[in-house]
Amino acid sequence: GAVVSQHPSWVICKSGTSVKIECRSLDFQATTMFWYRQFPKQSLMLMATSNEGSKATYEQGVEKDKFLINHASLTLSTLTVTSAHPEDSSFYICSALGVTDTQYFGPGTRLTVL
């Protein structure tokens, strides 16, 4: 149990375009989901906390107009990278919060912006 999927697993896009990443909890409901960014050989940096039915809470330094988060249902959160630029290229990982504060992570999405 406690499986989280992400789609797509990788995406290449042109500079200036927008990319949407989906995070789904497949066998449980998640009121809270998290979006992280990870650069090679570095730790996970929390970008925002996604709460079902309300606005996301963004970490300091993360532009909310650039990284749009929507958590419209208890099993789906989406992250849209708007007007992507090469510096946005990274590994984006979501997690869903389960019972006892355990986070269940999706497989990640590798974004490359040309």
Add this chain to the structure above:
Amino acid sequence: GQQVMQIPQYQHVQEGEDFTTYCNSSTTLSNIQWYKQRPGGHPVFLIQLVKSGEVKKQKRLTFQFGEAKKNSSLHITATQTTDVGTYFCLINTGTASKLTFGTGTRLQVTL
């Protein structure tokens, strides 16, 4: 923001040797979790520690929470090549919005 240091940053051991990574926080923690991320993979939950001085074991892995609830350690006895990966601690200072990953310790195991 909160800095969560893990030491060492990297360790290379021969199979059969022991390995320990330490996670240190500047503030008292509500709980601490440990995750393992294999190369190219995503973090996988290992364990959660809540009580001061708590020690938990999972086969060859031993997890310890400090008495002051500011640090934790993960010890692997007799490492195997399947232990390769990066081990992260995730600290919780009391609210869901205060979750912070440690800097990680990358473990390499060779025969």
